Amino acid sequence: MRVIAGSAKRLQLKTLDGMDTRPTTDRIKETLFNMISPYIAGCSFLDLFSGSGGIGIEALSRGAENVVFVEKNPKAMACIKENLKNTKLESKAAIMMTDVLLALNRLEGTQCFDYIFMDPPYNQDLEYKVLSYLSDSQIVGSDTVIIVEASKETGFFYLEDLGFSLIKEKIYKTNKHVFLERKTQ
8 A cells, every 4th residue: 555646655554464454445545536636735634444544644645734533443543653654744643542433522623624534344334323423513514525435335325314415426346435515504
């Protein structure tokens, strides 16, 4: 796994051995950032279920103003720290080693994010739990884009009930990215 573009272009990123995390492949990461790269410079980015930190680090490398990484696995957090140090991007990063819902609660009132990315463990309904929280959160503004990486089978039938609109959905071989925003009143 590597950084695709920006100030840390081509630098290798460490990942955890085993199945504790599923790093987003370089190809899928490149496709994702091709869709959002015109809007990354100067943005605030929240990376939930960060794993090795590849998505947030890519955002920093491409000019994000700051990224908050949230990951509760201590081994994964050590990996994020090492990757931030190796890419020399740690000065623009904040890390929270805790459960995602606790982190979201702690972030209330601190800032509103331009992008919120989440890649939770598949098929555990964590997408629904996080989106339920975000539906009434101050960290989500009228222009915030929420991107969920999920298994292809994951349904998002509840979006309208939570007050979200589907912007687009990009389906890959085994997973998908779902782009959401708050519905305008």
